[in-house]
Amino acid sequence: MKKESVxxxxxxxAPESRSDSPxxxxxxxxxxxxxxxxxxxxxxxxxxxxxxxxxxxESIGAQLPSWMTTEGAPMRAYGQPxxxxxxxxxxxxxxxxxxxxxxxVSFTPLQSLNGTITPNxxxxxxxxxxxxxIDPARHKLLIHGLxxxxxxxxxxxxxxxxxxxxxxxxxxSGNSFRNTLPQAQDVACGAIHGLLSCSEWxxxxxxxxxxEAGVDAGAKWLLAEGADAAGMSRSIPLSKALDDTLIALYxxxxxxxxxxxxxxxxxxxxxxxxxxxxxxHRLKLxxxxxxxKDETSRYTDLMRDGKAxxxxxxxxxxxxxxxxxxxxxxxxxxLYELSGLAWSGAGRVAKVEVSADSGATxxxxxxxxxxxxxxxxxxxxxxxxxxxxxxLQSRATDEKGNVQESRSAWNALYSPGNRxxxxxxxxxxxxxxxxxxxxxx
Amino acid sequence: xxxxxxxxxxxxxxxxxxxxxxxxMGPQPLPQGLNLGRVVTADEIxxxxxxxxxxxxxxPPGSGSVKQGAAVYAAKCEACHGANGAGKPADALVGGQGxxxxxxxxxxxxxxxxxxxxxxxxxxxAMPTNAPKSLTDSEVYAVSAYILQLNGIIAQDAVMNxxxxxxxxxxxxxxxxxxxxxx
Numbered sequence: 321m322k323k324e325s326v327x328x329x330x331x332x333x334a335p336e337s338r339s340d341s342p343x344x345x346x347x348x349x350x351x352x353x354x355x356x357x358x359x360x361x362x363x364x365x366x367x368x369x370x371x372x373x374x375x376x377x378e379s380i381g382a383q384l385p386s387w388m389t390t391e392g393a394p395m396r397a398y399g400q401p402x403x404x405x406x407x408x409x410x411x412x413x414x415x416x417x418x419x420x421x422x423x424x425v426s427f428t429p430l431q432s433l434n435g436t437i438t439p440n441x442x443x444x445x446x447x448x449x450x451x452x453x454i455d456p457a458r459h460k461l462l463i464h465g466l467x468x469x470x471x472x473x474x475x476x477x478x479x480x481x482x483x484x485x486x487x488x489x490x491x492x493s494g495n496s497f498r499n500t501l502p503q504a505q506d507v508a509c510g511a512i513h514g515l516l517s518c519s520e521w522x523x524x525x526x527x528x529x530x531x532e533a534g535v536d537a538g539a540k541w542l543l544a545e546g547a548d549a550a551g552m553s554r555s556i557p558l559s560k561a562l563d564d565t566l567i568a569l570y571x572x573x574x575x576x577x578x579x580x581x582x583x584x585x586x587x588x589x590x591x592x593x594x595x596x597x598x599x600x601h602r603l604k605l606x607x608x609x610x611x612x613k614d615e616t617s618r619y620t621d622l623m624r625d626g627k628a629x630x631x632x633x634x635x636x637x638x639x640x641x642x643x644x645x646x647x648x649x650x651x652x653x654x655l656y657e658l659s660g661l662a663w664s665g666a667g668r669v670a671k672v673e674v675s676a677d678s679g680a681t682x683x684x685x686x687x688x689x690x691x692x693x694x695x696x697x698x699x700x701x702x703x704x705x706x707x708x709x710x711x712l713q714s715r716a717t718d719e720k721g722n723v724q725e726s727r728s729a730w731n732a733l734y735s736p737g738n739r740x741x742x743x744x745x746x747x748x749x750x751x752x753x754x755x756x757x758x759x760x761x
Numbered sequence: 762x763x764x765x766x767x768x769x770x771x772x773x774x775x776x777x778x779x780x781x782x783x784x785x786m787g788p789q790p791l792p793q794g795l796n797l798g799r800v801v802t803a804d805e806i807x808x809x810x811x812x813x814x815x816x817x818x819x820x821p822p823g824s825g826s827v828k829q830g831a832a833v834y835a836a837k838c839e840a841c842h843g844a845n846g847a848g849k850p851a852d853a854l855v856g857g858q859g860x861x862x863x864x865x866x867x868x869x870x871x872x873x874x875x876x877x878x879x880x881x882x883x884x885x886x887a888m889p890t891n892a893p894k895s896l897t898d899s900e901v902y903a904v905s906a907y908i909l910q911l912n913g914i915i916a917q918d919a920v921m922n923x924x925x926x927x928x929x930x931x932x933x934x935x936x937x938x939x940x941x942x943x944x
Contacts, residue, residue: 416841416850416851417850419840419841419850419851419890420841420851420890420891422890423890448887449887449890449893462801462805462806462809463798464801464806464809464810469800470800470801470806471798471799471800471801472798472799472801472805473797473798473799477797477798478797480795480797481795481797529798532795532796532798533798543812545812549887549890549893550886550887550890550893551811551886551887551893551894553812553886557941601809602809602810604810604812606814608814609941610812610813610814610815610882611814611815611875611876611878611879612812612879612882612883613879613882613883613887616873616874616875616876616879616937617868617870617873617874617879620937622861622866622868624862625862626861626862626863626866626936627861627936627937627938628861628873628936628937628938629937629938629940630937630938630939630940630941631939631940631941632940633940633941735861735862735866736864736865736866737864737865737866737868
């Protein structure tokens, strides 16, 4: 009982007074069951020990798995996941196949991860012309245009600047595009929502370098360009560049992976991922936007009236239940932890509500600390599944009061052909046989 | 970054520690403005500055006709974008005008792109995907002319260059609402 109270102090009970959804269990019940389960495990261990002692002539290793009786693998210079985790990998999409194998996406397997940080090898990818193999000794960052003093920085110079570390999500503008298609796709959570990842980025504020170059009064925007084959480029308002934009050199403690922009990339907290230009090599201060391909023909939001919204930079408030989710199977009625991710480009997540009845009733989930601005927030809520069909949804609210949109509200606004900036609520249907599936509701 | 020998400074941590009398700077952050950038010349910038704004600023010399563009397209583009820009396997470049408000909007250069300068900028930097940045400036003008003509935006005898391209009025020029100041 003492153990339970310690756990309860660390993880406050979910609010019970708001319970208008009987199937969503108070956290205290879940914890009590956990203690019972721990007791059962301990008893089993004792029985096994007694059995071994009865066969006193045998070595203690006789009944043990081989990894306890043989020397393990030696140290290695760079670690890899267990071979048993091999299925946990990115889903690669190449819309043009062998014609341009480097143009496409890979999705983070959100359904297989927990916590809030994405492992570097599983961070989603979106490349327009493949991953360049850049020699950092030959890479430069040029800052020019409407500046007093055009400057070039080599990588070694940037590595000397005072650095900061910030934890931010990056979400592709096209994330969740699958749920804008006419028919619900029966695929895993990551295949729908996995153009989303979260890392601790370390580097220097872009404002430091802009101040050194001296921004002219007439400069209002800047063009950021990558050193990839596509020369991916985007226009960024100067106000954002001077606010919280980083030039990132490290991701989760190590230098950027090539597919994340090695040797340097922009990180624009809370703004559509395409703007966090990878392989950054040029910044041109301008008096207006350049209207590049990826801010006109792409990443603009076509509306019902045929007009398109351009420069819709900030990512909307959004959430998704990752466990359970599409393609999983429940292990029979009983207690489960519902868990998922919430995020907002406007700041911190303030609340995540969960429904097991397609939005008829809602309960507040627990938000796992720390809840950081423009970062991923993990939410959790115990659920006592009674074995009946259920429709699981989550709905996030951010600190600015923005509430995640329903599917019908989103569809009423955007063209049926729009695939960008989809923030609509996800529904997972749990069938009586325990299967979990993506549905439109 | 002062412990790895390959850095520009050549300093090592040991050397810093050994430098008796070098003042440590206390818990406040390092002052900003290390000024480690190298001032670059206009000539250096010219080689890098390939972006073209809707005003046409940055467009290079050279020119190309629709007919010349058809030849460039057949050699460099058609395998992916199809005959006459019809698309498949890559994006359609032609058609779709009048469909944007329908349930099946078709977004092409002709129906959706607001600026002809974007076509030049993008083709020159990114196309063809198996040899980006390989076309001459006149080839890019020519193939831009061909795609614009296929969409009925310019005449069969039109020539695109730094003066004519920015003057092309794209059909969907007024189809965008600027949200850069909104949420």
